Amino acid sequence: MSTDQQWSEEQQRVDLVTDQIERKITELEKEVGSFRDEVVEMRKDFWDEVTMNFSEADDVGETSTSMRQQSQVLSDRERSHLNTAAALDKMKRLHHSPYFGRIDFKEDGYPQAERIYLGIASLLDEKEESFLVYDWRAPISNLYYDGAPGPITYHTPSGEISGDIEMKRQFVIRDGRIRFMFDTGVTIGDELLQAVLSRTSDAQMKSIVATIQKEQNRIIRNDRTRMLIVQGAAGSGKTSAALQRVAYLLYKYREHLQADQMVLFSPNPMFNSYVSTVLPELGEENMLQTTFQEYLERRLGREYQLEDPFIQLEYVLSNMEDPGYMARMSGIRFKSSESFLKVITRFKDSLMSEGMKFKPVRFQGQAVVTAEAMAEKFYSFGSSVKLVNRLEMLRDWMLKELSAFGKSELEAPWVDQQLDLMEPEDLQRAYQRLKRKQKGKVDTFDDFAQEREILARMVVSDRLKPLRKWIKSLRFVDIRQLYAHLFQDQSQMIRLLEGEALPAHWDEICSMTLRRMKVQELAYEDITPYLYLRELLLGFHINSNIRHVIIDEAQDYSAFQLAFMKRLFPRAKITALGDFNQAIYAHSSVLRGTGPLTNLYGPENTEVIELTRSYRSTQQIVEFTRGMVPGGEEIIPFNRSGEKPAVIVSSNTEEHMKKIAADLSHLIQEEYESVAVICKTAEESKEVHEALSRVLPAAPKLIKKTTLAFERGVHVIPAYLAKGVEFDAVLIYDGSAEQYAQEHERKLFYTACTRAMHLLHVYSLGKPSPFITSQPQQLYAINHVSAAQTD
Numbered sequence: 067m068s069t070d071q072q073w074s075e076e077q078q079r080v081d082l083v084t085d086q087i088e089r090k091i092t093e094l095e096k097e098v099g100s101f102r103d104e105v106v107e108m109r110k111d112f113w114d115e116v117t118m119n120f121s122e123a124d125d126v127g128e129t130s131t132s133m134r135q136q137s138q139v140l141s142d143r144e145r146s147h148l149n150t151a152a153a154l155d156k157m158k159r160l161h162h163s164p165y166f167g168r169i170d171f172k173e174d175g176y177p178q179a180e181r182i183y184l185g186i187a188s189l190l191d192e193k194e195e196s197f198l199v200y201d202w203r204a205p206i207s208n209l210y211y212d213g214a215p216g217p218i219t220y221h222t223p224s225g226e227i228s229g230d231i232e233m234k235r236q237f238v239i240r241d242g243r244i245r246f247m248f249d250t251g252v253t254i255g256d257e258l259l260q261a262v263l264s265r266t267s268d269a270q271m272k273s274i275v276a277t278i279q280k281e282q283n284r285i286i287r288n289d290r291t292r293m294l295i296v297q298g299a300a301g302s303g304k305t306s307a308a309l310q311r312v313a314y315l316l317y318k319y320r321e322h323l324q325a326d327q328m329v330l331f332s333p334n335p336m337f338n339s340y341v342s343t344v345l346p347e348l349g350e351e352n353m354l355q356t357t358f359q360e361y362l363e364r365r366l367g368r369e370y371q372l373e374d375p376f377i378q379l380e381y382v383l384s385n386m387e388d389p390g391y392m393a394r395m396s397g398i399r400f401k402s403s404e405s406f407l408k409v410i411t412r413f414k415d416s417l418m419s420e421g422m423k424f425k426p427v428r429f430q431g432q433a434v435v436t437a438e439a440m441a442e443k444f445y446s447f448g449s450s451v452k453l454v455n456r457l458e459m460l461r462d463w464m465l466k467e468l469s470a471f472g473k474s475e476l477e478a479p480w481v482d483q484q485l486d487l488m489e490p491e492d493l494q495r496a497y498q499r500l501k502r503k504q505k506g507k508v509d510t511f512d513d514f515a516q517e518r519e520i521l522a523r524m525v526v527s528d529r530l531k532p533l534r535k536w537i538k539s540l541r542f543v544d545i546r547q548l549y550a551h552l553f554q555d556q557s558q559m560i561r562l563l564e565g566e567a568l569p570a571h572w573d574e575i576c577s578m579t580l581r582r583m584k585v586q587e588l589a590y591e592d593i594t595p596y597l598y599l600r601e602l603l604l605g606f607h608i609n610s611n612i613r614h615v616i617i618d619e620a621q622d623y624s625a626f627q628l629a630f631m632k633r634l635f636p637r638a639k640i641t642a643l644g645d646f647n648q649a650i651y652a653h654s655s656v657l658r659g660t661g662p663l664t665n666l667y668g669p670e671n672t673e674v675i676e677l678t679r680s681y682r683s684t685q686q687i688v689e690f691t692r693g694m695v696p697g698g699e700e701i702i703p704f705n706r707s708g709e710k711p712a713v714i715v716s717s718n719t720e721e722h723m724k725k726i727a728a729d730l731s732h733l734i735q736e737e738y739e740s741v742a743v744i745c746k747t748a749e750e751s752k753e754v755h756e757a758l759s760r761v762l763p764a765a766p767k768l769i770k771k772t773t774l775a776f777e778r779g780v781h782v783i784p785a786y787l788a789k790g791v792e793f794d795a796v797l798i799y800d801g802s803a804e805q806y807a808q809e810h811e812r813k814l815f816y817t818a819c820t821r822a823m824h825l826l827h828v829y830s831l832g833k834p835s836p837f838i839t840s841q842p843q844q845l846y847a848i849n850h851v852s853a854a855q856t857d
C-alpha cells in the first residue's frame with residue numbers, strides 16, 4: 067500500500083473514532099445536565115422529602131432514618147454526577163487527540179493481527195464490544211513501549227500472552243486531522259521526539275506518554291520493588307518518568323489506590339507548581355506534594371527557629387572566609403551521616419540505664435514533681451521494661467502525683483481568691499458543667515460546704531488542665547537537654563562512636579550547636595537528627611495511609627534523612643530519583659554510590675535503574691556540560707542540534723552587564739519563551755535583578771525560595787532554585803574562576819548549565835572557571851568582549 071493510501075485509510079479511521087467520541091460527548095453532556103438538575107432539585111427539596119417528627123423517641127428514630135436515606139440518595143446522585151462529568155472530561159481530551167500510537171499484534175494461534183491503537187484513555191466502540199482506543203497503561207499497551215517488531219510476550223492478569231508485533235506506528239493527531247504519521251522500530255520514533263523536544267519550553271511540565279522510552283517505561287511500570295532507585299543524568303526524564311509512573315499506578319490499582327495515598331517530595335515549592343499539570347492532563351488527580359522542609363516545619367517549627375536548606379547553602383557558598391567555616395562543614399557532614407544516626411540510636415539505648423533528662427512539673431513556681439524524682443521513678447522500673455513503656459508508666463505515675471497535688475491545693479489561699487472573684491455567671495456555668503458531668507444528678511448547690519468543695523475542685527482542676535495535657539503528651543522528657551548533651555560530653559560521644567574518630571573541629575562544632583540551641587535555633591543539619599531522637603524516645607509519628615513515596619532530587623537528601631523517611635512511611639514503596647552529579651548540598655548525599663539507599667530495604671527489595679540519555683538539552687550543550695562531571699562520558703546526548711555554548715569573557719562589570727542586557731533584549735526579540743539568568747546565590751540574584759531592571763524595558767522576574775508559581779518570561783534565579791526546571795535559554799551570570807573553582811561548586815555549576823534546552827551562554831567576569839577551560843576548546847565558542855561590542 068502506498069503511503070498516501072495508508073494515510074487516507076488512517077484518516078478515515080480517525081474520522082470514525084472522532085464521530086464516536088462526538089456521539090459520546092453529546093450523550094454524556096445530556097447525562098451530566100440531568101444529574102446536575104436532579105442534584106440541585108434534591109438539595110432544594112431535601113427537607114420536604116424527610117419525614118420530620120421529634121415528639122416521641124420512636125419518631126426521632128424514624129426521622130433520623132429518613133434523613134439518612136434521603137442523604138444517601140443525594141450522595142449517590144452526586145457521585146454519579148461527578149463520575150459522568152469525569153467521563154465527559156476524558157472524552158473531550160480524546161476529542162482533541164484520540165490516539166498517538168498503533169501496533170499490529172498477532173497473537174499465537176490467531177490467523178490475523180489485531181490493530182491496537184493507544185491513547186491517553188480507553189474508548190469502546192458503539193456496541194461496547196471492542197476497543198477503538200486502548201489506554202496507554204493497559205497491559206497490552208506495554209508492547210508499544212517495550213517491544214520492537216518481532217516475537218514478544220506480555221503479561222496480563224490472566225497469564226502470559228505470546229505473539230508477534232508486525233508493525234509499530236506513531237501519529238500526531240490534532241483536532242481530528244493527522245498531522246504526522248510514521249512507522250518506527252525499537253525506540254519510539256526519533257522523529258516525533260525531535261519534534262517534541264525542539265519546541266519551546268512551557269511554564270508547566272508536559273506529559274510524555276506518546277514518546278516514553280523503553281528504559282523510562284521500566285521505571286513507570288515497575289510495581290514490585292519496595293525501593294526503586296533511579297540514577298539518571300540531568301534531563302534524562304527522571305521527573306517525567308516519576309509522574310507517568312504515578313498515573314500508571316493509579317490506573318493499575320484503581321480499585322485500591324487513591325491519589326492521596328501517594329506523596330511527592332519536591333526540591334522547592336515552585337517545582338510543585340511546575341509539575342502540577344501533568345497528572346490532570348492525563349485525567350488523574352494530583353498526588354500529595356510537599357517538601358521535606360515543609361514537613362520539618364510542621365513538626366518542629368513551633369518550638370524552634372528552623373534554618374532551611376537554602377540558607378545553609380548560601381552560607382556554604384558565600385562564607386568561606388568565616389573563621390568557623392571549616393567546623394560548620396565538618397559538622398554538616400557528620401550530622402547527616404549514618405555514623406551519627408548510629409550514635410543517636412546507641413544514645414537512646416544507653417538511656418535505658420542512665421542519663422535520661424526530664425523537665426520538672428511546676429505549678430506557680432513550685433515543683434510538683436522534681437526532675438530527680440522523675441528520673442528515680444523512671445529507673446525504678448526494671449531494665450527489662452522497654453523505654454516507651456517506662457515512659458508511659460512514668461506518665462501514669464505523674465498524673466497520679468498531679469491529682470494528689472490538686473487535692474492538697476483545695477484549701478490553698480489562691481483557690482479562695484479565685485472563688486471570691488467568681489461572678490454569678492461563672493457560678494451558673496460551673497453549676498451547669500457539674501450537672502452535665504454528673505449526668506443531672508445534682509439539683510442545686512444546697513450545702514455551702516459541699517458547694518465550696520465542688521467549686522474549689524473545679525477551679526483547681528481547671529488550672530491543672532494544661533499541666534495534665536503536658537504530661538499526657540510526654541513533654542516532660544527533655545529532648546532539648548538530651549540532644550544538647552551529645553555536644554557537652556565528649557567522653558560519651560567517643561563511647562557512642564564505637565571506635566570511629568570524632569569529626570574534625572569537634573569542640574567548635576559543639577559550641578556552635580549549643581550556641582544556636584540556646585537561642586531556640588536549629589541549624590538545618592541538626593533538625594532531622596533532633597527530630598529522630600525525639601521520635602525514637604516518644605514514638606514515631608508514622609503515616610500508614612501513604613503507599614508510595616516519590617522522592618525527586620533524591621541526591622539532595624542525606625542517608626540520615628532517608629532513614630528517617632523510611633520510618634515515617636512504614637507501608638510505602640519508595641521511588642527515589644536523583645543525579646549524584648547534581649548533589650549540591652554540603653552533606654554527603656544518599657546517592658553517593660547506591661550503597662546507603664540499597665541498605666535501607668536490603669538488596670533483595672531494591673532495584674536500580676540508570677538513565678544515561680539526556681533529552682532536555684541540545685547535543686552541543688550536553689557535550690559541553692558532561693565534561694564537567696566525573697563519569698560524564700557515559701551521558702548520551704539525544705540527537706538534536708543547536709548552537710555551541712558560548713563563553714563570553716569581559717574584564718569589567720560595566721561591560722559585563724551591558725553585554726548580558728544586550729543579549730537578553732535580543733533573545734526576547736527572538737521570542738524565546740523562557741530565559742533564565744542563573745546566579746550563584748540569592749544575594750547575587752537580587753543585585754543582578756536590580757541592575758537588569760534598570761536597563762531592560764520590562765523588569766525580569768526575581769525567583770526567591772518563597773516563589774510559588776513558575777511562569778514564562780525572563781527570570782533571575784539562584785542556581786539551587788533552578789533545580790528540576792528548564793528554560794529555553796540559560797545565561798550564567800558569572801561563570802568565572804572567581805565564582806566556580808572549588809570542588810563543591812562543580813555540581814552547582816553543572817546543575818545551572820544543564821537547565822538549558824536550546825541555548826547556553828556563560829558570561830565570565832575575568833578568567834573563566836576551570837570547569838570550562840579544562841574541556842576541549844572545540845566544545846564551546848569563546849568570545850572576549852571589548853567596549854566597542856557592548857556600545
Ligand SMILES: Nc1ncnc2c1ncn2[C@@H]1O[C@H](COP(=O)(O)OP(=O)(O)OP(=O)(O)O)[C@@H](O)[C@H]1O
Pocket residue numbers: 259262263272274277278279282298299300301302303304305306307645681682789790791792820
Ligand atoms: N520520553 C520523552 N519524550 C519526550 N520528552 C521527554 C522524554 N523524556 C524526557 N523528556 C523531556 O526532557 C526534559 C527533561 O525531563 P525531566 O525534567 O523529567 O528530566 P530530569 O531527569 O528530571 O532532569 P533533572 O535531573 O535535570 O532535573 C523535559 O522537557 C521532558 O519533557
